[in-house]
Amino acid sequence: MNDNQKDINILNRIRSGDKSAYKELINRHKDYAFTVAFRILNNQEDAEEVAQDAFMQVFGALKSFNAESKFTTWFYRIVFNAALMQKRKNKVESVEIDSSSEAFQVSHSSDSAVDLQKNERKNAIQKALQNLSADDTAMITLFYLKELSLEEISEITKISAETAKVKIYRARKRLAEEMKKMLKDEVKSLL
């Protein structure tokens, strides 16, 4: 049984009134939902609120879900739209996430120069993502998060697969430029 069939089974159980199925569905998708929302919003509390709202919308609209389509595509569309709406609603500068934040845990178990360099790059990428527009971040997140296909991304974002491809390409280019700005000397040496 593949992931989508498992999701459909859980949804059927929810429809038939099985309370444990709610928890199962939440636990299966909460991390990805939260990650999509967090990357767009850059705020832990807002991201949790959006992810929770998305789940509530799913539970409220189970009747409208077509069992022949993929649950995650439908669900991520809800998360994506909710996060973008929240971003527009906030219209505030994204909050700097300090190093103690739960969402940005970086392992410092190894002190080797290579590992430190890797961690620096990861941090730089996360910071660079924060500086991109919500659209760009969302595109990159959807593309890399679960390695969704262009068709799935186009379904989630309601744009054509070709447009999605161009948008992802541009977003990655802007990310590279943002990293160049941030890493300065380090990136210059790499380039």
Added chain:
Amino acid sequence: MKMLTDEQIFDILDGCASKEILTQHQSLLSKSAEYKTFFEDFEAIHLNLLALPIEKPSAQFTENLLANIAYAPLKKKSFISQLTWIFLALMSIFFLATISLALFYFSNSNSAIEIPKVNNLKVINTFSTEIFVKVLILVNLIVLLAIFDKKILKPYFLNKKIRLN
């Protein structure tokens, strides 16, 4: 030699570049140090994006969400959907009651039963015809098939459709 565009480099990284592009890429990698560093820079970004961690919400996320859910009540079966079973149950009770009464009557009675001369009654005569029996069997068969379809075939094929999806 002509350099590849950023888009073509991302196509290589995404694994969807054409053979022609890949050949050009291999050739550039071996001949141009400038291209090599340019490509490696994009490759590093690509690999780091692939390695980005999945974020975790707070530990209370599930509990908070479950506390806000208004669980949908269990669907009660409507009277109409239960009508078939009610009918079958009543028929069974009636059938069993008739048999037990008959058994009780015959075991406790020594008197001879005078069988009415039904042949003289025109109404009963029409009901006891062969056609009536055939119609009755046919109706029973239709009811049985309808129950079989609703209770066995439909759930089976619905389940099969979900598995195929």
